[in-house]
Amino acid sequence: MPPAEPTPLSDLKTPTEPMRSDDLTPPADLSCADGLIRPTDLMLSADPTPPTKPIRSADPTPPTNPPTPHPQSRNPYARLFRIPGATAFTVGNLVARLPMGMFSVSAVIMIAGARGSYALAGAVTATGLAATAVVAPWTARLVDRHGQARIAVPATVVAALGSLALLLCVHYGAPDWTLFAAYAATATTPNTGGMSRARWAHLLKGDDRALHTANSFEQAADELCFMLGPVLAAFLCGALFPEAGTLIGVVLLLTGVLLFASRRETEPPPRGSAGVKEKSPLRARGMPALLVTFLATGAVFGSMEVVTIAYADAQGHKAAAGAILALQAAGSCAAGLLYGTLKPSGPLPRRHILCVTAMAALMALPLLAATLTGSLLVLAGALLVAGMATAPTMVTGMGLVQRHTPEGRLNEGMTLAVTGLLGGIACGAASGGWAVEHLSPARGYAVPLAAACCALLLSIARACATSTPGPRSARPGARSAA
Numbered sequence: 001m002p003p004a005e006p007t008p009l010s011d012l013k014t015p016t017e018p019m020r021s022d023d024l025t026p027p028a029d030l031s032c033a034d035g036l037i038r039p040t041d042l043m044l045s046a047d048p049t050p051p052t053k054p055i056r057s058a059d060p061t062p063p064t065n066p067p068t069p070h071p072q073s074r075n076p077y078a079r080l081f082r083i084p085g086a087t088a089f090t091v092g093n094l095v096a097r098l099p100m101g102m103f104s105v106s107a108v109i110m111i112a113g114a115r116g117s118y119a120l121a122g123a124v125t126a127t128g129l130a131a132t133a134v135v136a137p138w139t140a141r142l143v144d145r146h147g148q149a150r151i152a153v154p155a156t157v158v159a160a161l162g163s164l165a166l167l168l169c170v171h172y173g174a175p176d177w178t179l180f181a182a183y184a185a186t187a188t189t190p191n192t193g194g195m196s197r198a199r200w201a202h203l204l205k206g207d208d209r210a211l212h213t214a215n216s217f218e219q220a221a222d223e224l225c226f227m228l229g230p231v232l233a234a235f236l237c238g239a240l241f242p243e244a245g246t247l248i249g250v251v252l253l254l255t256g257v258l259l260f261a262s263r264r265e266t267e268p269p270p271r272g273s274a275g276v277k278e279k280s281p282l283r284a285r286g287m288p289a290l291l292v293t294f295l296a297t298g299a300v301f302g303s304m305e306v307v308t309i310a311y312a313d314a315q316g317h318k319a320a321a322g323a324i325l326a327l328q329a330a331g332s333c334a335a336g337l338l339y340g341t342l343k344p345s346g347p348l349p350r351r352h353i354l355c356v357t358a359m360a361a362l363m364a365l366p367l368l369a370a371t372l373t374g375s376l377l378v379l380a381g382a383l384l385v386a387g388m389a390t391a392p393t394m395v396t397g398m399g400l401v402q403r404h405t406p407e408g409r410l411n412e413g414m415t416l417a418v419t420g421l422l423g424g425i426a427c428g429a430a431s432g433g434w435a436v437e438h439l440s441p442a443r444g445y446a447v448p449l450a451a452a453c454c455a456l457l458l459s460i461a462r463a464c465a466t467s468t469p470g471p472r473s474a475r476p477g478a479r480s481a482a
Contacts, residue, residue: 101229
C-alpha cells in the first residue's frame with residue numbers, strides 16, 4: 001500500500017470557523033498503515049493561523065480596584081474631628097476650660113459677700129493671678145518633659161484642693177491670710193488650652209492649613225468659655241448659695257481634665273530627660289518680642305473690660321455691662337470660627353501684622369461711639385464689630401508661638417504667651433481704671449486703642465528684627481585663635 005499523502009493546506013480550517021473538540025481528531029487519511037498517529041501528523045493538522053482574539057496568560061497579580069476615596073467635607077472643622085480621639089479630648093478640654101472663667105468671679109462674689117470687702121476679694125484674686133504667672137510656666141515645662149496625663153492630673157488635684165480650701169476658709173471665717181494662701185495654691189491649674197493646641201500640633205504636623213483651622217477653633221473656644229464662665233458663676237452664686245460657683249467649678253475642672261487625659265492616643269510624646277538641655281523658649285529668636293506683643297494685646301482686653309463697666313455704670317445701666325462685654329466676646333468667637341474656614345495666604349508674620357492692624361483700627365470704634373453718641377446700644381454694636389479682630393490676632397499670634405518654640409517645649413511656650421496675656425490684662429485693667437477716674441469713662445476707651453497701637457508697633461518691630469539673618473556662628477577654630 002502506498003503511503004498516504006499529506007493533507008493540503010487549503011483543506012485546513014480557516015480562523016473564522018469555530019474550533020470544535022473533534023477538530024483535534026486527525027482525519028482518516030492521516031492514519032498510517034499500522035493505525036498509529038505520528039506527532040508530525042498532529043502538527044500538520046493544527047491551525048497555523050493564530051486566533052483573531054489572542055488568549056492572554058493569567059496575570060500573576062490580578063488587578064485590584066483602587067479604593068474609592070471618601071468624599072471630603074467642605075467644612076474644615078468636620079475634617080478635624082474625623083481624627084480618632086479628637087472629639088473626646090476636645091469635649092474634655094472644653095469642660096475643663098469653662099471653670100477658668102468662673103473661678104475669679106466666684107471668688108469675688110463669695111469673699112465680698114462673706115467679708116463685706118471688695119478690696120479684699122480683689123487682692124486675693126490678684127494674688128492668685130500673680131502666683132499663676134510664676135507657677136504656670138514651670139507646670140507646663142513638666143508637662144512637656146513627662147507627658148500631659150502624668151502631670152496635668154495631679155496638678156489639677158492640687159488646684160482643686162486649693163479652691164476647696166478657699167471655700168472652707170471663707171465659710172468658717174478663717175483669718176484673711178489663709179484666703180491668700182489657699183487661692184495661691186490654685187496656680188498649679190494646668191493650661192488646658194495650651195495642652196489642646198499642643199495635641200493639634202502633634203496630630204496635624206506638616207498640615208499648615210488644618211493647623212490654622214484647629215488654632216482658630218481653640219481661640220473661639222477660649223472666647224466662648226470666658227464669655228459663658230462669668231455668667232454661669234454669677235447665676236450659680238445667686239440662685240443657689242455663694243459657694244456654688246466655686247464648688248461646681250472644681251467638679252467641672254476635675255471631670256474635664258480626667259476625660260482629656262484619658263485620650264492617651266492623641267497625646268504628644270514627652271521629650272523626657274533627653275530634652276533637659278534644650279534652650280528655653282524665652283531664648284528662642286523672636287520669642288521675647290512676641291511675648292511683649294501678647295502683653296500689649298492683653299492690655300487691650302483688660303482695659304476694655306474695666307472701661308466698659310465704668311461707662312455702663314455712668315449711664316445708669318451697670319447691670320448691662322456684662323451683656324455688652326458678652327457681645328464683644330461673641331463677635332470675636334464668630335470671627336475666629338470664620339477665620340478658620342479661610343485658606344491662609346502669605347507668610348504668617350505678615351498675616352499677624354495685618355490682623356493687629358485691623359484690631360488697632362477697629363478699637364477706635366468704641367471710643368467714637370462713647371464720645372460722640374453716648375448711647376449704650378451704639379457702644380454695644382461698636383464692641384461687637386471691634387471684637388471681630390481680636391480672635392484672628394490671637395490665632396496668628398499663637399501660630400507664631402508654635403513656630404518659634406523649640407520642639408518638645410510647646411506647652412511651655414504657649415503657657416508663656418498666656419502668662420504675658422494675663423499680665424497685660426492686669427496692666428490694662430489698672431490703666432483703664434486710672435483713665436476712668438482722672439479723665440472720663442468715655443475717654444477711657446482711648447486706653448485700649450493706645451494698647452492696640454502699641455501691639456501693632458511691637459509686631460512690626462519684631463517682624464523686621466526676625467526677618468534679618470541671625471549672627472553667623474564662629475568657626476570651630478576662631479574662638480581658640482582669638
